[in-house]
Amino acid sequence: MDKTILTILLMMFSFFSKGQSDLEAKFSEANSDMNLRNMYQRIIWKMQPTNQYLFDQIKGEVQYTVEENGYEVIAIPEILGTFNLNDKTFLWADKNPSINKKLNDEVDSFRKNLPKTYQKDKFKSSTEFNTNLLSLFSYQLDANGYDYQRQDNTIIYYSLLTIKVFKNGDEVLIIEPKNHTTKLDIPKNIELIKKFHKEKLEINKKYHEQKISSGKAFKKIEKVHLKYWLNEDPYFFPSLSWPCDFDEKSILEWKEFKIDNNRLFVMYTTNLGWASESYAYEIDLNATGDKRIINEY
Incomplete structure (x- = not known):
């Protein structure tokens, strides 16, 4: 191969790799x-x-019915766009004639800042x-969050802007x-949850390996649960499972945060194998010792 052509190809590959790497960092x-x-x-x-x-x-709205609390x-x-599950292609919302233009007016400017591979009207994706x-799009919009829903053989991806909550019509x-x-940095709360997870994991592993019976495993895991949970409502008692999504080996990230009314949470994001998912525990601000968990999400 001609050296000039080879040099050009290498430069193109290097440029693409850098663009992809930058995009992954943004993700x-x-x-x-x-x-x-x-x-x-949540x-x-x-x-x-x-x-x-x-x-x-x-x-121009999405309506959710939350039966659990009557909201x-x-x-x-x-x-942002739609994904066809049959041919595995993503179609930008502003290039889809079936989508209301008022609901995708930020898409074009977002797309223009992506690598050229993704600036096409439609491209192969996953x-x-x-x-x-969608996460990057929502982040740049300073959105409340994002969601996606399957409709037949299509998944629609969208950011959540202003959200209004109603109860009994009010x-x-x-x-x-x-x-x-508000993100915090108080390692002792994350360490508390890690200890809780480790003790639960050991019991689940022994049960999975048939070293203890289900009855004994349930008694042990309930004891561990009550060691860390201030809220003793049986609704929150754990089940036995394997593999465990709280295994430290699969956890991608830990965070601690507060919300407006001074409630404290520890959140972890775990790799489920096919996707990542986040979970959170609420910690009683006034409790001492290990018994401090009051809710989970």
Whole structure:
């Protein structure tokens, strides 16, 4: 191969690699922040995949029904795009004639700052990459969070801007787009949860290896649970499982944060193998010793 051509190819590859590396760094930063924002929504109004939803493009809103607490939640979305599960292609929202233009007016400027591979109207993708892309988009919008829903053979990805919470027809809360959490650095609270996880993991492992019976395992894990939980409601008693999503080997990130009304949380993000997921424990600010956990999300 001609040396000039080889040099050009190497330069092109180097440029692409750097662009991809920069994008992955941006994804990491965005995911770290957006995990907190989505967790805040889970804490405040129980945002979760099991909620019923209605995407109303004419009204320009997503309506969630949260049966557990009787909330009706209305969010203003900004649609990033859709993913076709059949041919594994991502289509930008502003290039999709079936999507209301008022719901994707930020997409074009976002796309222009991505590597050229992703500036095409449609490109081959994966659900993991789409979620990273949505996270970055939402982060740059300073959104409240993000969500995605499957509709037949398509997944629609969108950011959550202003959110209004209703109960019995009355508006009880407006959540303006921003990060409503305050990150903290108090290692003792994270270490507390790590100890709790380690003791639970040992019991689950012994049960999985058939070294103890289910009855004995349940008694042991309940004892460990009550050692760390101030809230002794049986609703929160753990089950036996393997593998465990709280295994330290699979945890990607730990965070501690407060929210507006001075509530304290420890959150961890874990690699489930097919996706990452975040969970949080609420810690009683006034409790002492190990018995300090009062809720989980």
